[in-house]
Amino acid sequence: MKAVVLGGTSGMGRSLVQRLSERGDRVFLLGRDAQQLARSAADAQARNPEALAVGHAACDLEHPEQFAGALDAAEAALDGFDTVIVSAGLFATQDRLEEDVELTRRLVTVNYAHTLVFCEHARKRLLARGGGTLVVFTSVAGDRGRKPVAIYGSSKAGLSAYLEALDHKFQARGLTVVNVKPGFVKTSMTAGLKPPPFAGEPDGVARDVIRAIEEKRPIVYSPGIWSPVMLVIRSLPRFVMRRIGF
Amino acid sequence: MESSHAGVSRHDRTKPLSDVALSSSAALVQATAAPPLLAGWGRVPEPGRELLGENLDALTRGAALSRGLGRSYGDSSLPAAPGDKVVGTRLANRILSFDEQTGILRGEAGVSLAELNRALLPRGWFTPVSPGTKFVTLGGMVASDVHGKNHHREGCFGAHVRALRVRLASDDVIEVGPEREPDLFYGSIGGMGLLGHILEVEVQLHRVACPWIWMESERVGDIEQFMLGLDRAAASWPMTMGWIDCLSSGPALGRGISMMGRWATPDEVGSLRAPSERTATLPFDLPNWALNRFSASAFNAVYFHRHPRSRQGQVVSPDTFFYPLDAVLEWNRAYGSRGFTQYQCVLPRAAGAPAVREFMTRLVRLGCASPLCVIKDCGPEGRGLLSFPLEGTSIAVDMAITPDIQRVVDGLNEFVIAAKGRIYLTKDRFTRADHFRAMEPRLPAFFAARDKWDPERRLRSAQSRRLFGDLP
Numbered sequence: 001m002k003a004v005v006l007g008g009t010s011g012m013g014r015s016l017v018q019r020l021s022e023r024g025d026r027v028f029l030l031g032r033d034a035q036q037l038a039r040s041a042a043d044a045q046a047r048n049p050e051a052l053a054v055g056h057a058a059c060d061l062e063h064p065e066q067f068a069g070a071l072d073a074a075e076a077a078l079d080g081f082d083t084v085i086v087s088a089g090l091f092a093t094q095d096r097l098e099e100d101v102e103l104t105r106r107l108v109t110v111n112y113a114h115t116l117v118f119c120e121h122a123r124k125r126l127l128a129r130g131g132g133t134l135v136v137f138t139s140v141a142g143d144r145g146r147k148p149v150a151i152y153g154s155s156k157a158g159l160s161a162y163l164e165a166l167d168h169k170f171q172a173r174g175l176t177v178v179n180v181k182p183g184f185v186k187t188s189m190t191a192g193l194k195p196p197p198f199a200g201e202p203d204g205v206a207r208d209v210i211r212a213i214e215e216k217r218p219i220v221y222s223p224g225i226w227s228p229v230m231l232v233i234r235s236l237p238r239f240v241m242r243r244i245g246f
Numbered sequence: 247m248e249s250s251h252a253g254v255s256r257h258d259r260t261k262p263l264s265d266v267a268l269s270s271s272a273a274l275v276q277a278t279a280a281p282p283l284l285a286g287w288g289r290v291p292e293p294g295r296e297l298l299g300e301n302l303d304a305l306t307r308g309a310a311l312s313r314g315l316g317r318s319y320g321d322s323s324l325p326a327a328p329g330d331k332v333v334g335t336r337l338a339n340r341i342l343s344f345d346e347q348t349g350i351l352r353g354e355a356g357v358s359l360a361e362l363n364r365a366l367l368p369r370g371w372f373t374p375v376s377p378g379t380k381f382v383t384l385g386g387m388v389a390s391d392v393h394g395k396n397h398h399r400e401g402c403f404g405a406h407v408r409a410l411r412v413r414l415a416s417d418d419v420i421e422v423g424p425e426r427e428p429d430l431f432y433g434s435i436g437g438m439g440l441l442g443h444i445l446e447v448e449v450q451l452h453r454v455a456c457p458w459i460w461m462e463s464e465r466v467g468d469i470e471q472f473m474l475g476l477d478r479a480a481a482s483w484p485m486t487m488g489w490i491d492c493l494s495s496g497p498a499l500g501r502g503i504s505m506m507g508r509w510a511t512p513d514e515v516g517s518l519r520a521p522s523e524r525t526a527t528l529p530f531d532l533p534n535w536a537l538n539r540f541s542a543s544a545f546n547a548v549y550f551h552r553h554p555r556s557r558q559g560q561v562v563s564p565d566t567f568f569y570p571l572d573a574v575l576e577w578n579r580a581y582g583s584r585g586f587t588q589y590q591c592v593l594p595r596a597a598g599a600p601a602v603r604e605f606m607t608r609l610v611r612l613g614c615a616s617p618l619c620v621i622k623d624c625g626p627e628g629r630g631l632l633s634f635p636l637e638g639t640s641i642a643v644d645m646a647i648t649p650d651i652q653r654v655v656d657g658l659n660e661f662v663i664a665a666k667g668r669i670y671l672t673k674d675r676f677t678r679a680d681h682f683r684a685m686e687p688r689l690p691a692f693f694a695a696r697d698k699w700d701p702e703r704r705l706r707s708a709q710s711r712r713l714f715g716d717l718p
Contacts, residue, residue: 010300011337018339022365036301043340047365051346188337191298194282202337 001025001213002081004074006059006118007088008044009036011187012137012180015206016085021047021054023210028074028081030059031088061088061110067121075125082132083213084122086115087180089137091189097151104151111155116162123166123175131174133213136163140181140221143230147245167218176216180209183226198225281328287319287578289585290647290675292708294325296334302355306413306443309333311707313439314356314383318390319588320675321708322438327718330706333443335385341365342446349451350408355385355444362451367564371451374406376568378620385444390672391436391633393640395485395507395568398625402635404435405628406450412442415700419445429631433695436630438671440705441695458510458518459485459567464557465550469500469606473599473639476623479506485567491546492619492643493539495610499603502621503553510561518561527575534582537616537646545617581646586616588673589658590642592624592635597665602639608661609643612654618644631692634670642673652676659685671709682713 001020008017009031017027021044029044031037037056044054055077059070074081090107097104119134126132141149142156160179167177184190185200200223212220221227233246283291296313299305306312310330313323325332335356342352349371351362359373360380366372377392386392391404400406409423410431422431433441466472472488479486483506490502571577578586593601609619620642624635645651655676662669668685669677683689693714696703706716 014300014340018361018365039340039342042342046341046344046351049369051344186298188299191296191334 001083002028002078003083003085004028004030004071004078004081004122005085005087006030006061007086007137009033009040011087011189012182012185012202012205012209013085013087014040015202016087016209017044018047019203019206019210021045022049024049026052026078027054028077029054029056030070030074031056032058032060034058061090061114061118062106064114064117067118071121071125080129082126082129083135084119084126084132085135086118086122087137089115091152094148094150094152107152108155111152112158115159119162119166123170126175127170127173131176133176133178133216134163134166135178135180135209135213137180137182138163140183140226140230143181144233144236144241146233146241164218176213177218178209178212178216179219180205180212181219181221181226181230183221183223183229185222198223284324284332285316285585286321286323286675287317288587288647288675289578289581289583290320290587292321292324293328294330294332296332298334298337300337302333302335302338302443302445303413303419305333306445307417309413309443310705311439312355312385312389312443314386314389315358315381317379317382317386318672319586320671320673321712322390322672322674323386324708326706326708326711326716330718335383338445339383344371349453350448351451352409352446352448353384354446355383357384357447358382359384359387363564366451367454367457370453370455370457372454372457372564373403374450374452375400375403377403378569379572380565380569381572384447384449385439388435388444388447389437389439391628391630392672393622393624393635395487395505395622397635398480398486398623399484401625402436402628402630402633403449404432404630404633407435407447408450409448410434410444411446413445414442415702415704429691429695430699432629433631433692433699435628436633437692437695438632438707438709440707440710441699442705454509456510456512456515457564458515458561459507459564460510460514460559461505461507461562461567462557462559463503463505463553465553465555466500466502466504468498469603470599472500472502472504472621473602473623475504476621476639479504480623484508486623488621489549490606490619490621490641491550492606492609492616493543493546493613494550495607499610500606501550502619503550505567507562507567514561525573525575528577528579531579531583532581534584534646537581539613542617549617581644584647586644586646587651587655587675588618588642588644589655590634590640590670590673591658591662591667592638592640592670593662593665593667594636594638597638597667601665601667602641605641605658605661605665608658609641612657616644616646618642631688631695632671632686634668634672636668638667640670642670656681671713674709677713679713679715 007013008029041054041056057070057073059066090110138156138160141153142160163179205222208222281293282295284294285291312333338354338356340354344351376394387403391402393402485507488504622640627636659681663684703716710716
């Protein structure tokens with residue numbers, strides 16, 4: 001596998017890069033912070049059995065004008081890629097977003113519009129090479145309009161709808177789309193919060209994602225328990241959703 | 247709600263996503279519930295919380311303590327005061343460099359041994375020293391100066407560490423090694439994180455011919471045989487240890503199973519395939535009464551007699567050999583909600599077999615009711631200022647927390663002091679300050695290093711509060 005990863009310096013994206021590298025897959029890292037990119041590239045190289053040099057380039061989801069150049073750099077370094085992974089995105093609590101409309105604008109722009117634009121660039125390049133795999137991290141928060149995730153969840157719901165349509169439209173032409181829906185995962189983002197039951201570890205998510213890529217599964221919940229949980233949540237009637245805090 | 251989640255910090259932007267719904271509902275729960283608690287492996291908590299993050303350089307500023315995967319049993323990794331900033335390092339898990347020619351690795355403090363084994367064992371490299379669990383971090387292995395089944399050959403982990411990058415109490419960051427600030431370097435090895443926050447570790451790995459172990463094991467009838475056997479095996483085996491039935495008494499006092507191992511040769515291994523990562527998890531606390539004198543005795547009898555009378559030899563995976571308990575994640579729940587501790591001491595060789603027999607006799611008389619009791623012969627003392635092992639016999643036994651646990655630990659400590667032995671801080675929760683002083687002649691050197699590098703005692707833990715009187 002030759003994979004471009006946007007957001008691979010931290011959290012679940014980092015764990016995924018680590019496991020891919022250990023398998024001998026080649027990666028190219030995209031992200032905002034040059035120093036973090038360099039450290040993560042060193043990590044990926046150290047874990048790669050062939051110790052292949054790992055390249056990186058600046059790419060910020062708030063700056064869509066960087067997308068094409070960043071993917072050019074990845075294509076040049078990897079001599080073409082067959083997989084694109086997007087694990088970057090913005091996060092804020094509903095309270096914070098309700099207070100700050102500008103933050104809301106930024107978050108939905110990055111998580112929906114700009115991520116979609118990045119995926120369009122990536123999708124075209126993959127199809128031009130006869131297909132490939134596009135892996136995008138959304139969230140279980142996008143499965144149903146819910147009080148505590150009204151804004152953040154809707155950005156992920158929009159992205160999920162787009163990913164589903166991509167799968168419908170381009171699957172026959174060789175594009176595999178994997179929508180990763182993590183539940184609560186113990187990363188620095190959730191640090192300080194009391195983990196609910198079934199809280200996941202980033203490394204466990206990475207393992208699930210690699211299996212989903214291999215099996216070409218269009219949707220993967222991780223930890224897996226979230227699949228039945230969200231099935232129930234999706235089927236709850238509106239009068240119940242109005243009353244509960246979930 | 248903490249400020250770090252209340253908004254979108256600059257750092258958050260490239261962060262992968264997780265479920266915000268649960269984040270906020272969990273935060274709601276937290277706001278109304280009791281203050282957060284932090285516990286070690288023994289599950290006896292202290293009020294406090296750990297701050298997890300990937301950027302240790304930023305996180306450790308102004309912090310009182312760093313902790314890795316929380317595998318120390320007692321209060322070594324717990325805050326001295328509820329408001330102390332405790333940094334969890336496990337997300338800082340990048341390998342910064344690895345030289346396949348020399349085996350020298352540099353990693354962030356949160357790199358776990360499980361990850362190192364996963365990444366490097368298939369390539370023929372292994373940690374020079376491995377403790378009994380792989381769920382430990384590089385930083386934790388240095389701070390505890392862990393030892394393993396090869397202590398008689400290789401000493402502790404710290405003996406193979408070449409350099410450390412350390413955040414001082416002053417918030418400065420410096421690189422130290424055997425030649426650079428040796429008092430800080432050797433004070434950090436086995437120093438329980440009290441001299442500085444370990445940010446990066448450079449260590450010499452060992453090459454192994456193939457990633458399997460040739461293990462031999464045999465039943466041992468009593469404690470004298472055990473010590474004789476370990477002594478004899480030390481000459482020809484790089485790795486040795488023993489499991490003791492610490493509930494048998496009389497002529498069978500100290501019976502058990504001794505185990506010896508070495509890395510296997512390709513011929514012995516043949517076409518064996520690497521085992522899968524599969525593990526089980528103990529999904530809930532067992533009731534407090536589940537592990538008692540009778541269930542433990544029954545378990546021990548079965549475990550002892552299940553082993554054939556004759557000496558057994560076989561090829562096993564490193565996980566089976568080094569980390570048998572890791573096969574069940576969260577096995578610490580077997581002791582129930584009361585929690586447990588481990589008593590581990592080393593008795594010097596000079597005290598001889600009679601001291602070990604006397605210790606075992608006391609242990610049996612106390613009826614501490616645990617199936618887990620491990621014996622290991624240790625080689626010479628290392629250079630870490632507070633490093634645990636010294637030449638002699640180490641005995642480790644798990645004990646459930648009972649109302650008289652303090653009396654039990656006090657009694658064992660008094661014996662260990664008389665025998666000129668010492669205890670292992672990484673396992674300890676109950677040792678009294680005066681007892682620790684009595685068994686630790688190296689304390690003045692450690693305190694001198696603390697006076698020099700942290701005169702205000704900004705770095706502290708619940709353990710240093712208990713043993714060294716660090717005031718919150």
